Amino acid sequence: MPVMSAAAPLPSTWTIRLESPEDTALIEALNADSFGPGRFAKSAYRLREGVDPVAALNFVAVEDGVLRGSVRFWPIRIGGEELLLLGPLAVQPGQRGRGIGIALMQAGIAAAHRGPWPAILLVGDEPYYAKVGFSRLPPGRMKFPGPVDPKRILGLSLQSGSLLNLSGQVRRARIDHPVCADGAALD
Numbered sequence: 001m002p003v004m005s006a007a008a009p010l011p012s013t014w015t016i017r018l019e020s021p022e023d024t025a026l027i028e029a030l031n032a033d034s035f036g037p038g039r040f041a042k043s044a045y046r047l048r049e050g051v052d053p054v055a056a057l058n059f060v061a062v063e064d065g066v067l068r069g070s071v072r073f074w075p076i077r078i079g080g081e082e083l084l085l086l087g088p089l090a091v092q093p094g095q096r097g098r099g100i101g102i103a104l105m106q107a108g109i110a111a112a113h114r115g116p117w118p119a120i121l122l123v124g125d126e127p128y129y130a131k132v133g134f135s136r137l138p139p140g141r142m143k144f145p146g147p148v149d150p151k152r153i154l155g156l157s158l159q160s161g162s163l164l165n166l167s168g169q170v171r172r173a174r175i176d177h178p179v180c181a182d183g184a185a186l187d
Helices: 021-035 037-041 043-048 100-113 126-132
Strands: 015-018 059-063 066-078 081-091 119-123 153-157 168-172
Touching: 015 100, 021 066, 021 081, 043 066, 043 081, 043 168, 059 100, 066 100, 081 100, 100 126, 126 153
Parallel strands: 081 119
Antiparallel strands: 015 059, 059 066, 066 081, 066 168, 119 153
């Protein structure tokens, strides 16, 4: 009986491109499907509230005209330093494991290297995000607005040594759209 060898992986058929305004509703639906309504209670969302993401760093994965994933980056501040916050990173549940999330992050990180930011932070699972260079930051050095498991605070230096002495309260870098306490836009 002949020995069957494992099939070669299929080449990716999706493309990564910058997010466009037409993608907004699809991205919101993807995030709702991926993270549910509880996402709004997370500390990372407090930092995004009323703030526009950095348009030049927001990417989507599209396959046959279908949005498969997205990643966004947001400006944050620690002391006098402006950094980036990665997230949400979302991939359609049935499409996970194909490398879409990694490719989205790689595109965003490459674009961020061309900007003025010294580093990127995120709250997430180290084994996954380590694949693109993130590592756990020393506990207690950075305080997020609200509870965050210190073991899930990860960073990636875009400029050599930028995370070595960084510490303090993580805040929004600016407010683009005033919001009230419950998140509704103020008129």
